[in-house]
Amino acid sequence: xxxxxxxxxxxxxxxxxxxxxxxxxxxxxxxxxxxxxxxxxxxxxxxxxxxxxxxxxxxxxxxxxxxxxxxxxxxxxxxxxxxxxxxxxxxxxxxxxxxxxxxxxxxxxxxxxxxxxxxxxxxxxxxxxxxxxxxxxxxxxxxxxxxxxxxxxxxxxxxxxxxxxxxxxxxxxxxxxxxxxxxxxxxxxxxxxxxxxxxxxxxxxxxxxxxxxxxxxxxxxxxxxxxxxxxxxx
Numbered sequence: 001x002x003x004x005x006x007x008x009x010x011x012x013x014x015x016x017x018x019x020x021x022x023x024x025x026x027x028x029x030x031x032x033x034x035x036x037x038x039x040x041x042x043x044x045x046x047x048x049x050x051x052x053x054x055x056x057x058x059x060x061x062x063x064x065x066x067x068x069x070x071x072x073x074x075x076x077x078x079x080x081x082x083x084x085x086x087x088x089x090x091x092x093x094x095x096x097x098x099x100x101x102x103x104x105x106x107x108x109x110x111x112x113x114x115x116x117x118x119x120x121x122x123x124x125x126x127x128x129x130x131x132x133x134x135x136x137x138x139x140x141x142x143x144x145x146x147x148x149x150x151x152x153x154x155x156x157x158x159x160x161x162x163x164x165x166x167x168x169x170x171x172x173x174x175x176x177x178x179x180x181x182x183x184x185x186x187x188x189x190x191x192x193x194x195x196x197x198x199x200x201x202x203x204x205x206x207x208x209x210x211x212x213x214x215x216x217x218x219x220x221x222x223x224x225x226x227x228x229x230x231x232x233x234x
Contacts, residue, residue: 003027004049004120005181009039009065010082011057015105019052019082019112026113029181036060040068045222046175048077050119053099055083055090063097070098078119082107132167136212139167146206153205158183162198163206166216166226175223199224 006023010016011034023030031048033039037060043051051069053062062081069075081094081102091102101115132139138147144160146153155163161183165174176192179199199216202208208216210229217225 003029004116005047005178006030006050006052006116007033007039007043007046007048008052009033009036009057009062010052010054011035012054015054019107022109022112023116026116028116029185034058036062036065040065043069043075046177047173048178050078050080050116052080052082052116054105055081055085055094063094066094066097066099080115080119082112132164134167134170134214137167137206137214139164148206155202155205158198159202159205162195163202166199166202166224170214170226170228173219173223173225177223179223 003026006028008016008019008023008030010019010032016032016034020030020032031042033042034057036057039051040060053065055062062083066079066081069077069079078100079098081099082105083090083102084105086104094102100119103112103115130140130142132141136149138150139145141164144157146155146160146163162179165179165182176195179195180192183195183198203216208214208226213229215227215229217227219225
């Protein structure tokens with residue numbers, strides 16, 4: 001399974017280091033947050049495929065973060081609680097508030113990775129296809145090939161990967177950080193300016209515009225949205 005982009009709330013340095021290393025060794029890109037408010041603030045400008053929450057952290061608990069996610073922000077990203085709390089009432093409270101799974105700390109390595117991957121599969125099921133048909137485009141993710149009205153468009157590997165991220169999230173805003181992690185990986189020194197340059201190239205090479213029914217719009221201070229315009233290609 002392809003690695004996921006994960007937001008991880010944990011204020012214990014030892015626990016954080018261990019779990020971050022475990023996630024990264026499994027191919028995931030994990031971003032650590034030590035304060036609930038910092039995570040909530042970040043979630044308003046970034047998107048992730050999984051959010052892991054410790055319950056008891058300074059300033060805003062993981063439970064309060066979950067309540068904001070499912071309430072005010074209306075965010076449906078899968079949430080895994082990872083906490084020392086182990087009473088049945090705590091588990092029920094978290095699940096009723098919208099958590100998708102619950103693990104007691106310290107988790108066993110293989111079980112944690114299995115739970116993470118299960119949530120990832122569940123979240124990605126609608127986009128599991130290896131071929132994406134978004135007329136007039138057709139993307140073959142295995143062959144790394146994109147066609148427009150049956151004609152192959154030549155893209156570099158990075159350009160294709162940027163296009164794939166955008167087409168897999170048609171109608172949704174995708175942050176620059178999400179594109180950066182998905183295409184280049186977190187350890188890369190690439191900047192968001194490089195992301196912007198590649199997105200601009202993809203827009204030009206594919207001829208994305210309202211006239212053909214698909215427009216690539218910049219969302220100021222956040223990222224991009226590939227959106228249908230309702231205009232049928234002529």
